Amino acid sequence: MHMPQIRQHRQSNQLRQISFQSDFTKFATSSVLTGCGDTRVLCTVTIKDGVPKFLTGTGTGWLTAEYRMLPGATPQRHEREVLKLSGRTQEIQRLIGRSLRSTLDFAILGEKTILVDADVIQADAGTRTTAITGGYVALVQAIHQLIERGELSASPVVRQVAAISVGLIEGEAFLDLDYPEDVAADVDFNVVMTDNRELIEVQGTAESGSFSRHQMNELLDLADKGIQELMTIQNTEIDRWMQSKR
Amino acid sequence: MHMPQIRQHRQSNQLRQISFQSDFTKFATSSVLTGCGDTRVLCTVTIKDGVPKFLTGTGTGWLTAEYRMLPGATPQRHEREVLKLSGRTQEIQRLIGRSLRSTLDFAILGEKTILVDADVIQADAGTRTTAITGGYVALVQAIHQLIERGELSASPVVRQVAAISVGLIEGEAFLDLDYPEDVAADVDFNVVMTDNRELIEVQGTAESGSFSRHQMNELLDLADKGIQELMTIQNTEIDRWMQSKR
Amino acid sequence: MHMPQIRQHRQSNQLRQISFQSDFTKFATSSVLTGCGDTRVLCTVTIKDGVPKFLTGTGTGWLTAEYRMLPGATPQRHEREVLKLSGRTQEIQRLIGRSLRSTLDFAILGEKTILVDADVIQADAGTRTTAITGGYVALVQAIHQLIERGELSASPVVRQVAAISVGLIEGEAFLDLDYPEDVAADVDFNVVMTDNRELIEVQGTAESGSFSRHQMNELLDLADKGIQELMTIQNTEIDRWMQSKR
Amino acid sequence: MHMPQIRQHRQSNQLRQISFQSDFTKFATSSVLTGCGDTRVLCTVTIKDGVPKFLTGTGTGWLTAEYRMLPGATPQRHEREVLKLSGRTQEIQRLIGRSLRSTLDFAILGEKTILVDADVIQADAGTRTTAITGGYVALVQAIHQLIERGELSASPVVRQVAAISVGLIEGEAFLDLDYPEDVAADVDFNVVMTDNRELIEVQGTAESGSFSRHQMNELLDLADKGIQELMTIQNTEIDRWMQSKR
Amino acid sequence: MHMPQIRQHRQSNQLRQISFQSDFTKFATSSVLTGCGDTRVLCTVTIKDGVPKFLTGTGTGWLTAEYRMLPGATPQRHEREVLKLSGRTQEIQRLIGRSLRSTLDFAILGEKTILVDADVIQADAGTRTTAITGGYVALVQAIHQLIERGELSASPVVRQVAAISVGLIEGEAFLDLDYPEDVAADVDFNVVMTDNRELIEVQGTAESGSFSRHQMNELLDLADKGIQELMTIQNTEIDRWMQSKR
């Protein structure tokens, strides 16, 4: 099998090294420093009473996400977004929010709002998918804390979610692109799936050229494989953390 | 064949009525009031010399898009976005820009910037896909004007592009959703394709629940059919307009 | 009679062609695409319950206006005003608001707020006066709809209003300036009058030089004549539209 | 002669007490604390080299004005305008700028920009007209300083300008309204005139009701009288100040 | 005793000329134009019912300050801060607020908010300390007015406060720096003290180099001396003003 120069120490269908440092900070309800290769995203979860206006009185809760990149996360310092958020930042935080909301039964949560902050400490591509994968772990931990404290009687988490990027480089499909691969890719997909192997979100973009239905299917097969592996790693970390809390 | 109550006068695989009013205004380089059912988007194109900083000196051009909704476009008045654009608006204008850029060879355009303004006059869902479909027609017309005026020697338009929405309502696939259908849909896709039947962008989101790979393929088949029809209608309008300019 | 080169197909005391396309859009309470020569302003009216804080509990209503120019309305693309509105835009929307408020008895309206949006689709000077003249027609139609729907028992419209520009070019007075005339004018007036031939607003500015009381009177005579004609055309359109609604 | 209750110690055609404190501050090129009754506006002028982009290379200069109200200027503290200027503030600073520009031959000034700051220290109505009347005095003084320092060889001031408000209260015309009168007025005019008795700007607004051509003429006669008096007082102050500089 | 060139007509331990023009404006509750050498700060005080959210229901009041520099206050025109306040401005207004709050027993004030506006009319260094020293005088006067009007039964002013700058120039300590001295100073302190000779705030900064504990003590001795003198002058003005109110 021919493999472009760009990926040398990983198979084209292989994930980067995944890592979770749970309880990375101590004041947020939960906090997980999530690593995917050299990408590091700090996912913290806070839960507060009350919901946005459009839900008040409905008895159902809400989840919203914020995403930001620290200035030192990239080789060229990344300027902070002050007066307004870039379109890219807004797209990403909306995607994170939708993906994590798909795991919850908000009637069980009741009128509470879950805030997920994804702060990129180090960026080597895949920051939005890492935020979703790590955000799920932090979300489960935060819910667990609320149940422990008696603030919630049952868990509203009804599905598991994880996300990964896939892309076409010189016509070949690759799983979990790092930054040089992301730059080289002609087509770039972000895929979000649940534990019943259903899709929550598929965002595919041709940065140059276009892609066929056949290629798209090949990419989705790769993403499916990667996400199954991510879910196993998520569950391992959640179990380990639960044990440590006893 | 069973069809949910929601669509009564159209087949599930049928487009809404498409219309183009070219030269709707007279001062912009080109201007097309594009209709898709009750959705009306005014697409105007302006072309100016010069390119953004990151392209200066490369000899290649650029295209950028702005999208906005007029306050009277919806039954509930839509407040203007003043201090900052919503995430939704930014996502949409980035999508329109990427889609229309996919049709152009920027080396042929040279260091010019094409600005596409998509202003929604009336909103009955599908505003972003209507903006892409109508924006392509306005783009071709604007390029034609530049060639006529001798400001460009060859057309940089190398591909045709069109876009449509598809969605799942109670598990059934529908083409080209209007507003009540969009609200009822559990899964919503926006699909952008070129004339060689390749994909440029696929954005699929489960608003509630999730979707299988099988359902996704069904939706993409519908979108493919709709986009082929849109391209025929685009070409008919472009031909008519070209004739009228002789 | 000598006439400067600048106006060739109209008498100096002649209005441009006036047109109203009522029901231009279908979701706003009323919507009139108003034309004055090549100027096109889309006037839409929305009416909502409640009033600004300073009127709450008084039993009287309010009307407010927003004015904006679409980017493609002018030969040079008109940049959207994002972070802040220009002084010119704010002046114009305040003028439109004051002029249309002069037609209403707010005690009859009760605690409702009327929002008039004037979006300039095509700009060939006279956009603010066209917005007032067309806004009046849309206002009457919106009120009519509310009465039809039983949301209002009597019409609060107690006066008719229309507006026109006049100006001095090389010392000669002209009615209803188009863009080239506006640029050439040394003195520029916007005049708003009611159907009892009284003035609501007179805004006269010497862009270069100054003007005498005598010249001012000449200009106001012209404006008075033009506004009488506009009122006849407004009434014709309102009658036609009323007939069409039966 | 009948006079409404509202004005008791002044004739209806009488100005309030006018005062100028020239050189009120020492670091600006010129600075005049201008009083009109209880209204106090600090007018300072700065002149700098260079002109806005649209004038660069034309050899002609520019004048621009800023207007702001100090929080303590009114009985109810006036909140500072932070993120954006109100429409009222922008209208006023544009009016001040236009009025003062009418006095200058910018070809004589050359490529310099004159900045006039009008800061309202105490507000009892008539702040914009006081800013124009006092701004003219400060402008002449600033120009004089430049000539003295040899930075300008001839004065670009070719006209004198002053401004006053007039209004109708219960149908009667009044000159130079103070705050209670301004509140009571149904019609309110700001009039700007030059020393050759020509008009530069007429802004008349019916706050309630409307006004006839006859009433308008009566108001303009009053304004004309008041402005002639203001010009005498301006000249007296300028002469006094010139003497003091020798 | 050696004295650097920079200060020629004052001893190194001597204050500049201090002046208070109480009742400088008539609409604010109190208003004092405070002079310190060529520095002039207009301090106005407004008192309104209600307190910020975090104090509502506590029965205690609040004081907040705003600080701004007029454009003409400096030889080079000082641009107004529009979209956002500079860090310097915010630091200063927070310092003024804290300093003046230290004089008050907020339980006696009750749920009222005192707003102190410090507008710099002319800037020759020491504007923040002048604002505090003058702000105290205006504060006492405003409280007095409230008591006179029966809106307050006892005075919440329990301490007197004043402030001064001191600095090191070429190793020598100077009291009350003017602008040329401030520019020349290597170390710059702002000191706020109460009438019991206790400190409220000490802000010392080495602009270049550093300073020893010994030098710091020398500077604080100077500041202490200056502040004792300022308090005598404050009291003289307050007494004079009280007499004038009888």
Added chain:
Amino acid sequence: MHMPQIRQHRQSNQLRQISFQSDFTKFATSSVLTGCGDTRVLCTVTIKDGVPKFLTGTGTGWLTAEYRMLPGATPQRHEREVLKLSGRTQEIQRLIGRSLRSTLDFAILGEKTILVDADVIQADAGTRTTAITGGYVALVQAIHQLIERGELSASPVVRQVAAISVGLIEGEAFLDLDYPEDVAADVDFNVVMTDNRELIEVQGTAESGSFSRHQMNELLDLADKGIQELMTIQNTEIDRWMQSKR
């Protein structure tokens, strides 16, 4: 010796546990996660060519700092500062910038700009002083990298700097306050010193009450002791890191 309840496991003159994780991220020039008790500040340094306008052409460099708190750093989620920075944030980042600039000879640096980002990951008081102490370590490391890469021939670092807070609680002086102590403190000092035991910045504030000269001296003695200890720890980390780079 009596000690208030508030501090139980540390002497009043004892620092919290200090820690440095150098090379915490890999893309910035240097990056140190600095801990002081439970406070964690990520200090990253980037160096770029060019200087702000006011230094261009002088041959000397510049250093500027940004400070921000992550939302999850505190028990109550800390809202991101979007439209504008709070006064507190601006004060802190100006203090960090001044303190770190005091260590550099900018003529040796040449026309480069050093950007120091201090992002608070976890906040238990003392975040600004931790940012300075850790920022110094990151600064030395970044300079070292530039010298290694041959982009700088000599080190511009001419002084060492560290900072600590001290405070009075119920009249007793404490070194290095944590959050509960900070809340309880009546007087709060931030002290910045160099390795020659000279002061760079002293900021002392009485949050309630006031403080005497004697108390101030006691606090500065404590700060001096703490800063000497910090400098030893800084040097140990720098040496360790240097060794690791060989």
